Amino acid sequence: MYRFNFFHNGTMRNLLVNIDHVATLRNARGETVPDPVEAAMVAEKAGAAGIVFHLREDRRHIRDDDVYRLRKVTRGLFDFEMAATDEMIEICTGIKADLVTLVPESREELTTEGGLDMRKVRDDYREKVFPPFKQAGIAISLFVDPSEEDIAISAELEAEAVELHTGSYANATTDPVRKNELKRLRDAAIQAHELGLRVNAGHGLNFENIQPFLDHVPHLADISIGHALIADALFNGLENTVRRMVSIIKG
Numbered sequence: 004m005y006r007f008n009f010f011h012n013g014t015m016r017n018l019l020v021n022i023d024h025v026a027t028l029r030n031a032r033g034e035t036v037p038d039p040v041e042a043a044m045v046a047e048k049a050g051a052a053g054i055v056f057h058l059r060e061d062r063r064h065i066r067d068d069d070v071y072r073l074r075k076v077t078r079g080l081f082d083f084e085m086a087a088t089d090e091m092i093e094i095c096t097g098i099k100a101d102l103v104t105l106v107p108e109s110r111e112e113l114t115t116e117g118g119l120d121m122r123k124v125r126d127d128y129r130e131k132v133f134p135p136f137k138q139a140g141i142a143i144s145l146f147v148d149p150s151e152e153d154i155a156i157s158a159e160l161e162a163e164a165v166e167l168h169t170g171s172y173a174n175a176t177t178d179p180v181r182k183n184e185l186k187r188l189r190d191a192a193i194q195a196h197e198l199g200l201r202v203n204a205g206h207g208l209n210f211e212n213i214q215p216f217l218d219h220v221p222h223l224a225d226i227s228i229g230h231a232l233i234a235d236a237l238f239n240g241l242e243n244t245v246r247r248m249v250s251i252i253k254g
């Protein structure tokens with residue numbers, strides 16, 4: 004039923020580990036450790052179904068050399084998160100990622116702040132951005148807010164997946180807001196699934212908020228988590244941390 008059948012295990016829920024912040028720590032001292040590539044190997048050994056990284060224009064965490072080294076060791080899904088610039092498209096198609104996750108990017112932000120404005124990028128994506136990925140056989144996921152219009156446009160463009168931005172849910176400070184965000188995510192997941200899109204999700208998920216999210220939102224496939232895992236790993240070890248999150252996600 005999906006347009007692309009490269010996905011490793013159909014529609015089961017999976018954890019993809021984002022290793023950007025291992026590189027953040029390494030770069031803070033200009034050292035070679037901790038090595039994000041080693042982190043990727045540990046994460047996969049602990050049951051992660053794949054690895055995500057965001058190669059940013061300013062290379063503030065992951066660097067080009069990391070991407071090439073990661074490609075060699077990653078056995079599961081290799082998810083290349085990026086802004087749709089000519090430079091990134093060239094690197095991503097050259098290395099033949101399994102999946103590209105397209106995100107908005109601005110220099111000033113601390114982390115990705117919101118989903119893509121699909122109405123704004125629609126024509127550019129259709130004409131310039133999608134063709135090289137389609138030609139290279141790379142599946143495309145669009146990082147979007149749980150908005151009906153953004154999801155409808157993602158399907159119209161024939162993306163393979165959407166990644167639902169869970170940041171507003173994760174940042175909710177009151178129960179009514181949290182409930183409302185869960186409802187928006189649930190509606191968005193149902194809509195995306197009905198339109199034949201794979202439903203991925205991520206941003207701000209952690210050990211406290213993951214279970215209600217899993218309980219309310221159907222059709223989930225790849226769930227990307229970074230910051231909370233790397234933070235927890237400082238106290239519990241990355242292998243233990245990833246194993247625990249995999250077991251929650253697998254239910």
Ligand code: PXP
Nearest residue numbers: 115146205206207227228229230
């Ligand atoms: N998905 C996307 C598109 C992201 O930009 C990020 C942050 O890099 C994540 C998932 C992971 O978010 P977090 O680090 O908050 O778990």
